[in-house]
Amino acid sequence: MSGAASSSAPLSAAAEANAPLAVRMRQVCKHFGAVQANRDVNLEVAAGEIHALVGENGAGKSTLMHILSGLHTPSSGTIEVFGRDATGWDTNAAIAAGVGMVHQHFMLVPTLTVAENLVLGREPVRGIQLDQMRAESDVRSLAERTGLRVDPSRTIAELSVGEAQRVEILKVLYRGARVLVLDEPTAVLSPPEVDELWTVLRGLRAQGDTIIIITHKLDEVVAISDTITVMRDGRSVARLATASTSPQEIAKAMVGRDVALALDARVGSASPATSATAGSANAALSIRGLSVLGDRGNLVIDALSFDVQPGEIFGIAGVEGNGQSELLDVIAGLRRAKSGTVHLGNADVTAFDVRSRADAGLSHIPEDRHRRGLVLDYSIADNLLLGQQHHFSNAMGLDYGRIAEHAATQVRTFDIRPPNPSLAARTLSGGNQQKIVIAREMGRPFTVLLAAQPTRGVDVGAIEFIHAQLRAARADGKGVLLVSADLSEVLALADRIAVMYEGRLACLLPASACTAELLGPYMTGAA
Amino acid sequence: MSAPREHGILMRAAQALLAPVLAVAIAMVVGDLLILTYGESPGTVYALLLEGTWGNAYGFGQVLYKTMTLICTGLAFAYAARAGLFNVGAEGQLAAGGFAAALIGLALPVATPAVAAVLLCTAGAMGAGAVTGAVPGVLRARFGASEVIVTIMLNFIVLALLNYAVASHLAVPETLHTEVMQAGFVSRLGAFLPAFAGSAANLTIVIAVIAAVVAWWAMFRTRSGFELRAVGLQPDAAEYGGVNVPRTWLRAMIWSGAFAGLGGINFVLGYKHYYEEGFAAGSGFLGIAVALVGRNHPLGIIAAALLFATLSQGGLAVNALVPKQLVDILQAVVILAVATTVPEVQRLLQRAASAAVRRGSTEQTT
Amino acid sequence: MILLAFVLQTIRIAIPYLLAAAGGVISERVGVIALGLEGMMLAGAFGAVLGSYYGGSAWVGLACAMLAGVIVALIMALCTLRYRADQVVVGIAVNLLVIGATRFFLRLSFDSASNSPRVDGFGGEGSGLGVMASFSNPIVWIGLLALPVLGWLLFRTPFGLRVRAVGEKPEAAATLGVPVRSLQLRGLLLCGILASLGGAYLALDQHQFTDSMTAGRGFIALAAIIFGRWMPLRVAAACLLFAAAETLQIQLQGAQLVPSQFVELIPYVLTIVALAGVVGKSVPPAALGKAQ
Amino acid sequence: PSGATIAPEGEGLDIGIVFDVGGRGDKSFNDGAYLGGLLAADSLSARVRYIEPGEGSDREAGLRLLAAEGMDLVLAVGFIFTDDVLTLAKDYPDVKFAGVDYALSFDDAGNPLPLPDNLVALKFREEEGSFLVGAMAALVGESKKVGFIGGMDIGLIHKFEAGYRAGVMHVCPDCEVLVQYAGVTPEAFKNPGKGKELALSQYNQGVNVIYHASGSTGLGVFEAARTTGKLAIGVDADQYAEAPGHVLTSMVKGIDAAVFDAARAVQDGTFQGGVRVFGLAERGVGYVYDDNNRALIPDSVRTRLQALEEDIIAGRIRVPSTR
């Protein structure tokens, strides 16, 4: 295993510097039933440093940090915090010892105020009453001190995402955390907010606090961290000092092979640069003046227009949460647009429902297969039917003969394992679950394919299979709209690349003109 | 590739049967304890219970009679449950169905051809149940109102209004029932199978079984059933698959109500030929138990309906030894036990399954 | 004088609602659907009579009522919290269970299918209808204070803050070391105690247990909770409103202005209206009914 | 049917009684039937079996269970058994049946349809007894307002109300009868809490005597009488024990006697099918006047009531049975 070799390669920076260790996790294993989320993970974090924990989706980062913060108990292994054994402690013990975690998903109670969320579990009291005044003034002064400004008397539901993120960090600080764990804190932040966050974290480091930050974005790793631990497939595969490494090296450790290879692998784009200008009449998909309101009633897509040509992969890159999900939902008919039109070929499908769009030639690989893409308790065969059920009906209802035939073919064609169509989708691995979705969406006539995060959470073998499928679709003259948070994926596949930022296309370039360095600033709104 | 398939079938069988069997076993233990508090021997009581139900044609006929209503209310609960909804309103829907059937039977001329009359009354029963079910359906689909609370509250409203209508306007003097219908009679089984003579069992049981088969077909063999179940399991995925989720909810509640309403013809067309205040007598709530034990599957529901009908008829048979309230307790215990063991067993089996698949796939790759 | 009589009668009718609704609010606020209120009340009523009969005093009855409520709550907790059974199913089953069990043990203890013998209770012989008489019953005081105190508890104490957090977003509370499961258990037990006091009030005021004597009051309390949008003072107002409607019906029945059954339906209809959001939407705690 | 093989042996009569909802221990008419059974067991050395069915089809099944066991007499207590007992009487011509409160059907000319030879309908003129207690309430109550509380708002209970009202009006034409019902569902017979509040509200409006016909709901009426120190009138059985000192009297139905009579008739071989109506004349209904309540009822009132009773028996007063 190459990972084992690379993990032993870098020396422990902390040990070198002889600084005291804030966190030391050794040989930590954790499994959930059959899923082995962490395998013999080692993590060392020196006091007073910012430590980045990186790895692909599903590598086990969150799980490891949940163990550190006492939310999960490890199946085996030991944990020390500031030299004291903390193996198997609970949330309260972790909090008491100064370990606080900001979770990947907001852990705030929307109906409570900022102050109430902060003091929850550690409330100031006057007599037996909650001391609301003190709670608010404590929060206010903490906010002043750290520069994380929020109004303590507002309820969480009224806050913007950035503000909510600040509350999350304040919550941890309020508990006197000296070791802060931040799980993908920037995923939902706008670039200025990210900068603000960096300022805050550096300030905390200056005060002697230790920070562990999980992120997928290498530029952030480089920008903020002192040291890095890379995880892959549940293992810790590398420990690097930021100053003496490069994004390429980190990426290589993350995916276990040379990323540069992936970039070079781009086949000569079938669609010429001439189609790089939008507005061609025979576009496979064309979007005009699209505006969309988000769940909070704010404008998340702002007068967007673009075309996807037949035989082209149109890639949309960008930090998640910049309107990509809403865009896909609107194109697929799962969400209403405020204004604007969607055309499939020459047909105006703006008023169509999901089914009619599918019949008009739209295929859709949704970004969240567990929620949208699959009915987990349905069999593989039934999942291959989802959205196509009206094409498999006869006078007596569903035509199970044809359905079985169809399923058998698809399972074979798309190499779904185990190849038993009657198994529940839930029992399959992530990669094979994704193959079901792809088989369904690409195994039928279509002219336009929406592919959202098509390789998220699937392994290398499956990634290559999926990429090959997308290229095949292009070769077949389909229009593919690829949305991915993984820039290298977009660079590797797309013919034209747009970066989505705050509901608009920040740039639209032929892929041949794109590099990660060029697109980076657009993704962060810096360009 | 036969290994995983066999495994799948075994698994499914275990999933379907383990929990209900466990639940019934728990109920038996509770029953034993209660019988012992009365100073009777559980063996004797259970023997008497069986003897009075499955031990002779008449007792079995009574069981069949009760089974009919329970199949319908069980189907009602299951059909909504498959769409992810809790229809707790079968009690009211059942009463409404019986009421409509009786009114139609009263209104029809005596000379109406039997088949036509029965069909009209049956359609009326299902229609009234459907309308009663549609109210929570609309409120859920349109406003997101909890169908649990709405159906509970609606039970009170519907039953009170029917009572009012009957007691104040329609009842035969000195009774709580309407006049005997003019048309729409369904024969009792005793009419052509003399062994059943005297028992209330009637041909509507056939209609109930047909309803179960139709429900099975609708749930598992049609497009709308496919969509219904998808909505119940994962509404987001169903929506992605082109299903209109609120409309599916509404349709599910309408059919659910129709199934419950259908149960009304048992008493009205097959037995007494009039609507009587209180004839539903808890069958609506028992339908929840039937559906749970039957795992929301029409075949399971038929079996579970037989089980609960046996318990209920058996209560009468053992009345000499222990109070029949024993049976009320047992029925509640079965519901609690099934509700508790089903998710537990499911978790256990799922863990075993994913472990097996995991093992299987690593074997394959290596 | 008429007004005073009206107010007193409204209060008497409202007491069981207030107590059960208080229990229901706390139960739902920790995320457990309060469908078992009716069963808890009935168990409380039966416990009160058993205790009073064998213990010879209403106070023993009160203690036994609470014990009965706790037992029902524990059964619910075992099924829903420990084994994560569906809360709706468990709530309904518990009601059926208590109806059956009280009948069974009524038979066993008093050899009657419908009534217990007369027992010691509160009030009684010649106590009259005055203010003093009404307020000499300790349960009346508990009933009047339950929801205001609960309001204070929920919105003014650390315990209440945690309860509200658990009902809205238990996973968030858990990350802060709030013991979610234990809080839910305590909420459910408190619900059992309060609801059983509501039943005890009926039984001890009546000096007797009668089969199914709660007669749907648990569901009226549930209706009040929804109509009062889970806010203790609003819920109290809803209970008093429902009770006042009943009082009005009782006092005006001779006049037959409205057929009495329509007045009885007011709580149910209002609840449906509230759920449909016709007059301001009634939104339950976010984590209500979700197995934790 | 199930018990058919266990045919009872011995010389004594075998009697089966099927109770109405409420069952034994209702301190009302089921207990009256039970008492009749006990009497038969005592003085006729009969063996008595009881069944408490649930609702619906259980009623017929309960009767059938007993009939099939070869009982000599099967009693169905309550109007609700009307159809069932008629069916059974046809199915088991060798068994004698009695239906308490049996609801007669009538032909188009308004004549009651004949009953099978082995079925006797035991009917009571509750309105006559109610008339007398109504008169007593008005005479003793010292108020122009008297109260009536019914259980479920149905014709059967209206009979009590009608007789009572007529009794009140007969002795006190300017009196007012406050009438309230506990509800429109069968739960209205099981809601003592509601009964108490209804009664308190009537007492509060100046009523001194309340007559109830409301099953267990009436227990709340007695409780209200205790609380306010006022008077209540019981129904079906002597309910003095519910609130000693506060029960003016009870309108009693001689169910026990009727049941016992039926048993004795079977024993003697004099059983006859048909309708047996128990009114004042037959001493089938009446009111309680004994050591417990003698002090509450002045002699003048007693005398007046006796006169009214004679008038009714003689047909000089016709008591309405509907309102």
Ligand SMILES: Nc1ncnc2c1ncn2[C@@H]1O[C@H](COP(=O)(O)OP(=O)(O)OP(=O)(O)O)[C@@H](O)[C@H]1O
């Ligand atoms: N509670 C759980 N039960 C079962 N499996 C789990 C659970 N939590 C995590 N897993 C699985 O453990 C593995 C590691 O998950 P984890 O959330 O730690 O990944 P991650 O590195 O944080 O990924 P991401 O970057 O997507 O957040 C995944 O396969 C995940 O599905």
Ligand SMILES: Nc1ncnc2c1ncn2[C@@H]1O[C@H](COP(=O)(O)OP(=O)(O)OP(=O)(O)O)[C@@H](O)[C@H]1O
């Ligand atoms: N959060 C979760 N909760 C429950 N089960 C999960 C979860 N995540 C993954 N699993 C299950 O764990 C098993 C392995 O999933 P995982 O995605 O880790 O597979 P994998 O090894 O990555 O497969 P592949 O190579 O196809 O991507 C599957 O059965 C999956 O359904």
Ligand SMILES: [Mg+2]
């Ligand atoms: Mg993560």
Ligand SMILES: [Mg+2]
């Ligand atoms: Mg994977």
